[in-house]
Amino acid sequence: MIIIVARAEVLPGQTDAYIRLAKELETLSRREDGCIAYTLHRSTDNPSVFVVIEQWRDRQAIDAHNASEHFRRIVPQLGAMRRSGTVEHLTVVE
Secondary structure (H helix, E strand, C coil), X not given: CEEEEEEEEECCCCHHHHHHXXXXXXXXXXXXXXXXXXXXXXXXXXCCEEEEEEXXXXXXXXXXXXXXXXXXXXXXXXXXXXXXXXXXXXCCXX
16 A cells, blocks of 8 residues: 655635645545545645645556546646645555
């Protein structure tokens, strides 16, 4: 299993549009083969900071996700609304 933690600080005035698109991506991503979990979170300390925590079966599932129509359509739009962002890929320590 691979976990992805994507953090974004959204530009002023873009929060509602960001949430709308991020929730669409969440819904469509959850339907994909290999998606274990995909959830959008909002910081309680800073309402312009969002974190998506994703869990995928394997690298192939992530590659298919990144090649999907909805990912290629939505992610660039989300990127245009961000002031900053980071993405980390993690594995479970056993």
